[in-house]
Amino acid sequence: MKTGSKPRAEIAGAGIGGLTAAAALAQRGWQVRVHERAPDLRAFGAGIYIWGNGLRVLEAIGAYDEAAVGAHVGQWFETRDHCNRVMEQIPINSSGGARLITILRETLIRSLTHACERAGVEIVTGSHAASASADGELTLDDGTRLQADLIVASDGIGSRIRDSLDLLAYREPLHYGAVRMLIEMGQNDVAAEDRGKYIEYFSGTRRILYTPASATDLYIALCCADDDHAARRVPVDTTLWKESFPHLGHLIDRFADAGRWDSFEVVRLRQWARGRVAIIGDAAHAMPPYLGQGGGCALMNALSLAVFATEHQNDLPAALVQWEERERPMTEHTQQTASLLGHMNNWPDELRSEVMVLTGQSEYLANERMKTALHVPTGT
Ligand SMILES: Cc1cc2nc3c(=O)[nH]c(=O)nc-3n(C[C@H](O)[C@H](O)[C@H](O)COP(=O)(O)OP(=O)(O)OC[C@H]3O[C@@H](n4cnc5c(N)ncnc54)[C@H](O)[C@@H]3O)c2cc1C
Numbered sequence: 001m002k003t004g005s006k007p008r009a010e011i012a013g014a015g016i017g018g019l020t021a022a023a024a025l026a027q028r029g030w031q032v033r034v035h036e037r038a039p040d041l042r043a044f045g046a047g048i049y050i051w052g053n054g055l056r057v058l059e060a061i062g063a064y065d066e067a068a069v070g071a072h073v074g075q076w077f078e079t080r081d082h083c084n085r086v087m088e089q090i091p092i093n094s095s096g097g098a099r100l101i102t103i104l105r106e107t108l109i110r111s112l113t114h115a116c117e118r119a120g121v122e123i124v125t126g127s128h129a130a131s132a133s134a135d136g137e138l139t140l141d142d143g144t145r146l147q148a149d150l151i152v153a154s155d156g157i158g159s160r161i162r163d164s165l166d167l168l169a170y171r172e173p174l175h176y177g178a179v180r181m182l183i184e185m186g187q188n189d190v191a192a193e194d195r196g197k198y199i200e201y202f203s204g205t206r207r208i209l210y211t212p213a214s215a216t217d218l219y220i221a222l223c224c225a226d227d228d229h230a231a232r233r234v235p236v237d238t239t240l241w242k243e244s245f246p247h248l249g250h251l252i253d254r255f256a257d258a259g260r261w262d263s264f265e266v267v268r269l270r271q272w273a274r275g276r277v278a279i280i281g282d283a284a285h286a287m288p289p290y291l292g293q294g295g296g297c298a299l300m301n302a303l304s305l306a307v308f309a310t311e312h313q314n315d316l317p318a319a320l321v322q323w324e325e326r327e328r329p330m331t332e333h334t335q336q337t338a339s340l341l342g343h344m345n346n347w348p349d350e351l352r353s354e355v356m357v358l359t360g361q362s363e364y365l366a367n368e369r370m371k372t373a374l375h376v377p378t379g380t
Pocket of ligand 1: 014017018036037038154157180281283294297
């Protein structure tokens with residue numbers, strides 16, 4: 001970096017991680033450009049849970065007010081068994097407990113994009129990042145080479161930047177996934193007293209996640225094994241899903257024709273950084289969504305990256321090593337906990353009910369589950 005000039009960052013990928021890093025860096029005096037391969041900044045994935053850790057990051061970068069407009073703020077998160085009996089009931093948004101809002105993904109991306117624009121970030125769509133080098137060069141598909149003090153790879157689970165630096169330790173397919181969709185909220189979808197709750201229904205190896213995501217939008221995730229071909233089909237086979245969840249007939253009858261199947265994976269890296277390149281979000285630590293924390297960890301690590309990079313900009317490679325040492329243990333703890341929760345998919349219904357009723361009564365385990373959501377990120 002030349003004396004007196006602004007430090008420069010080039011960022012690959014305008015998802016949750018990339019936009020957060022971009023806004024946080026620009027707010028700290030960096031000149032930032034984001035490259036997004038898609039022709040526009042649209043998010044897929046219907047709705048999203050954002051816990052307290054992610055909410056604090058949104059507040060820190062000035063995106064919270066816009067993100068929270070119209071958000072659903074529920075009072076209970078419940079898990080129900082195959083007979084529709086409550087296994088766990090976790091209070092949310094009560095005094096001293098975990099904070100959680102659920103919103104439309106497009107609302108989140110819009111609020112982050114506006115935070116970037118206010119901070120002067122340049123966002124280039126239709127720009128495909130191909131590779132990076134440790135000394136701070138980003139190469140695009142069209143051959144353009146861009147020099148920067150910091151390169152951020154936030155190009156998602158299949159990150160080309162990460163792979164160009166040979167940082168991947170492994171990508172582990174979990175043989176399970178979800179079809180996600182948004183539908184309009186209906187008066188008879190579930191019992192009146194359940195309408196405002198977040199509810200995860202289990203039956204055999206299938207799950208339905210019921211999530212109000214605004215005053216009128218319902219976010220539905222239908223989860224099943226990769227090889228449960230009939231259940232993962234889109235348009236959804238409503239007869240088949242009603243066989244597994246007869247008590248949700250009203251809701252299942254209204255499932256949309258559209259939706260998208262995604263398989264869950266775990267990504268683990270040898271290192272999160274090499275030289276002047278930092279890897280964030282799913283590119284660094286994709287995890288199954290059972291805790292609703294993949295995006296939360298991307299938000300936290302993006303903000304803390306901006307804090308470390310700014311405080312130690314005269315020795316960026318050392319700053320990135322410190323950043324990884326600080327953030328990686330909490331993120332990987334979250335990733336491991338989420339993976340463990342996934343094992344329950346294959347348990348017999350009766351066993352799962354017994355265990356979850358017990359864990360639902362355990363204050364210690366409830367606290368463990370909430371630890372990440374209550375974690376305070378660096379720099380806030
Ligand atoms: C079913 C499901 C439910 C989930 N629910 C939640 C939840 O409730 N709460 C939560 O916190 N997390 C949740 N997650 C996880 C969350 O979606 C991810 O962790 C988060 O989106 C990761 O953000 P990211 O910015 O790292 O990657 P992405 O969102 O994948 O963004 C990557 C961006 O990079 C772009 N890109 C890719 N390659 C290139 C390239 N070569 N050049 C330029 N641009 C490129 C892509 O187009 C994309 O815009 C869920 C995940 C799944 C699968």
